[in-house]
Amino acid sequence: MHLLIMGAPGCGKGTCAVELKSFYGIPHISTGEIFRKAISEKTKTGLIAQRYIDQGFLVPDEVTNEIVKERLSEDDCQKGFLLDGFPRNLAQAKALTKILEDLDIKLDAAINLDVKDEIIEKRIVNRRICENCGRGYNLIYLKPKQEGICDVCGAKLYQRKDDTLETIDKRLVVYNTQTKPIITYYKELGILININANQEPHKVVEEIINKVK
Ligand SMILES: [Zn+2]
Numbered sequence: 001m002h003l004l005i006m007g008a009p010g011c012g013k014g015t016c017a018v019e020l021k022s023f024y025g026i027p028h029i030s031t032g033e034i035f036r037k038a039i040s041e042k043t044k045t046g047l048i049a050q051r052y053i054d055q056g057f058l059v060p061d062e063v064t065n066e067i068v069k070e071r072l073s074e075d076d077c078q079k080g081f082l083l084d085g086f087p088r089n090l091a092q093a094k095a096l097t098k099i100l101e102d103l104d105i106k107l108d109a110a111i112n113l114d115v116k117d118e119i120i121e122k123r124i125v126n127r128r129i130c131e132n133c134g135r136g137y138n139l140i141y142l143k144p145k146q147e148g149i150c151d152v153c154g155a156k157l158y159q160r161k162d163d164t165l166e167t168i169d170k171r172l173v174v175y176n177t178q179t180k181p182i183i184t185y186y187k188e189l190g191i192l193i194n195i196n197a198n199q200e201p202h203k204v205v206e207e208i209i210n211k212v213k
Pocket residue numbers: 130131132133134135150151152153154155
């Protein structure tokens with residue numbers, strides 16, 4: 001199963017991705033993770049990306065595309081993957097189509113998690129992350145058993161600096177202008193699956209699995 005998942009910041013993508021990964025037995029490929037790996041392993045594209053990041057610039061599309069292509073060429077992706085955080089704009093979406101053609105892979109579905117702005121705000125300000133294992137929590141929807149402590153590894157939870165009301169609106173504007181055209185793109189390709197992500201995470205996952213069938 002070759003899937004991609006998209007949605008506004010705070011749509012619950014991370015939580016769903018973990019569930020889908022184990023349900024389908026496919027790797028969860030987030031661009032953040034690919035970048036960190038490429039940089040720590042000092043691959044050619046990793047080193048190029050590092051230069052941009054060090055100077056405080058966004059990594060250009062062609063570098064991102066190359067890193068994604070390298071990752072999708074690896075053996076564990078042949079049976080399937082869940083791509084998360086890529087594409088971020090229409091140019092990247094078109095590049096992905098080309099990458100997949102080159103690799104002879106057919107994308108089965110582009111899953112769009114559709115969520116209302118007020119729910120996004122509520123989710124983001126209540127989001128907490130484990131400083132050790134990276135597991136995500138939410139003070140309303142997905143509370144840790146013990147306040148401020150990770151259920152899995154016992155480390156402290158923290159709030160990301162950009163998870164505040166002030167930055168959410170900015171992030172939503174960026175999302176609406178850059179990422180929304182991708183939804184239309186996949187609709188035209190006939191593989192878009194719209195999911196009501198205003199519900200609880202396990203219901204969202206259930207809806208995805210039913211609709212992907
Ligand atoms: Zn943890």
